[in-house]
């Protein structure tokens with residue numbers, strides 16, 4: 114398969130002045146007529162003279178091609194695998210109009226790229242390269258044009274980007290004046306109902322807002338609409354960014370490869386990220402909906418008005434937009450809790466990626482299939498890198514740089530170099546070393562040692578950084594690392610409030626003078642850099658930090674480290690840290706602390722996290738022993754602190770009607786964390802009672818998971834199916850929790866039995882991910898020594914690949930950690946990967962993933 118390289122990027126030689134499209138929609142034969150007006154490229158004819166016109170297209174039935182109204186002579190046309198080239202000789206150098214008429218088949222489009230049907234609704238997905246499945250076009254993000262679109266469809270609702278300019282029975286016309294690349298094009302046609310509102314922008318313009326859903330789903334769309342209004346206001350207040358069209362439409366569809374898509378003025382969402390009611394959605398779902406609505410809305414400026422020059426620059430829009438949605442959630446909810454959640458997510462997905470065969474920099478420089486690079490590294494590490502930049506230049510520097518970014522690049526397609534240059538120009542800083550964060554893969558290991566000179570009252574901290582090799586990058590120079598530290602005196606008072614140290618060398622000392630007594634160092638406050646910190650620290654000091662640290666992140670981190678070390682010790686035949694179980698008691702007694710924080714501090718690290726830590730220490734993780742150790746520790750905690758856990762469980766009951774706000778959600782999280790521990794010693798009695806009494810999905814799902822763990826969920830599962838059998842999103846949860854919470858010795862068999870059911874609608878990505886993702890998240894079940902988990906998983910990847918390559922390829926990442934495990938498990942996984950690799954006709958998407966994982 115061919116590779117695309119950053120170094121090969123060249124500007125498009127023609128300027129696309131306008132795009133007109135006319136769709137006549139029919140399920141098996143939709144006609145697309147395009148009229149593209151081209152002018153001379155900005156750089157004029159190249160050294161070789163006037164340029165050919167190269168257009169992208171895939172799976173199109175081409176009916177007509179013209180230049181300035183004349184059929185193009187076939188001698189001037191050449192065809193590649195997914196390209197059409199019209200020779201320069203056929204093109205007037207001063208500009209011309211290219212027109213095409215093609216036919217496509219939305220009903221047969223199971224890959225969900227381009228125009229497809231989802232439950233009777235026509236919709237599109239064009240990022241990254243879906244537009245080429247709609248018509249011939251320069252399908253690259255640096256070719257931007259205003260669009261005028263006429264759609265004829267026998268459907269009550271017909272939408273596209275921009276503002277509506279005309280509509281009648283069976284047709285509508287839309288005009289988008291803002292130049293955009295093809296990946297931001299969208300079309301929707303179907304029987305939909307709007308939940309509507311309005312927003313007045315900061316300059317007083319009125320914008321109509323609609324959330325479009327299937328008839329009957331209207332009562333679950335209100336939360337998304339409110340989230341949209343909050344996002345619009347926040348972007349005005351915090352970034353000074355105003356919306357720029359008369360209407361903003363959001364559409365929910367059931368079949369979607371990812372979460373949502375930021376098409377200009379017409380965001381299309383996976384219905385699970387729009388629809389919510391207390392009975393059907395959990396607190397986590399609500400928080401995620403609010404964040405993703407914000408994320409897609411924020412793309413209007415960071416992604417749409419300023420887009421990416423090429424797909425290597427993906428983190429320019431995604432890293433920045435994730436960073437902005439994280440800021441938004443921090444402002445709407447609890448900032449410390451959000452930071453801990455983000456770090457958990459980063460470590461669980463991005464650190465894992467960085468440590469395995471799929472490691473790549475936030476800005477990669479080659480790919481086979483761009484859809485395989487919508488990764489935690491591009492998104493979440495991309496956001497962390499911006500967080501570091503902000504920490505280094507300060508809030509004012511950041512605000513100045515962002516203003517300059519919007520001013521300088523509005524309406525253009527930009528690069529990471531452009532992004533760093535606005536920071537350099539706005540702040541006067543040299544960011545050449547900082548750029549390594551964008552171009553180097555791998556998670557730096559940061560070690561800290563302390564030297565105390567009691568006579569001088571001086572503490573010296575020595576930091577050393579190294580980054581292990583990653584595929585194609587054996588050696589890495591040191592990076593700039595912002596290290597936030599604070600010092601706490603032995604009596605628990607903070608003697609040095611947070612200070613950001615700037616590390617630039619491979620090894621560097623920082624000294625602190627005038628100290629009366631040796632302080633305890635609180636380091637990497639707020640997780641100030643995405644590194645793995647190693648420091649010699651004993652359990653008593655961790656317990657001290659858990660009790661006294663003023664920084665909520667490092668306070669939580671200290672408790673987490675105690676729990677992690679306890680499980681690791683137990684899995685290797687030792688005992689839990691003597692400090693840990695008493696520390697949990699103090700946490701339970703600390704009723705003044707935020708319940709959401711206490712919930713996070715009470716929750717034990719996942720088995721996956723333990724396996725990662727064991728691997729990082731150079732040992733081989735044993736999934737069965739890790740599972741047994743974690744269970745044993747949970748039982749120990751529950752036995753020791755039974756009364757306090759029961760009191761916490763009772764105190765955290767939330768009276769009155771359900772609200773998804775951070776306050777009550779935090780109480781429910783703490784209540785369920787207590788339930789999870791008590792469940793180990795009460796045989797599921799409390800979970801059964803909660804299942805009966807709960808009036809919201811958060812507690813229902815928490816109770817159900819506990820019942821599955823206690824092996825007494827039969828009635829609850831039957832009741833849930835009876836009540837919600839027709840609700841796809843609730844049934845996705847039903848499919849997910851069973852393999853996830855099952856005992857490892859039965860998880861693959863449970864997944865296999867569920868896959869036999871007629872309602873295992875495996876062509877729907879949500880349903881497929883629910884079942885396979887649920888199994889993969891059951892660490893000991895997926896990695897069962899007999900290979901049943903691996904086999905089941907691979908059987909289904911093989912089945913899905915010809916239907917939906919994007920989703921199949923993404924799920925291959927379940928195997929990315931396989932080299933951590935013992936030789937027998939490694940051999941089992943390798944055999945499954947080989948089975949995939951040898952499949953005739955395997956998609957380019959999956960072939961690339963399997964190839965990279967096998968190395």
Ligand code: HT7
Nearest residue numbers: 240241370371373374375484487
């Ligand atoms: N920018 C969007 C990415 C996306 C996508 C990418 C590949 C295939 C399907 C897709 N659907 C959406 C979503 C976002 O990051 O906001």
Ligand code: ZN
Nearest residue numbers: 408412431434
């Ligand atoms: Zn995004």
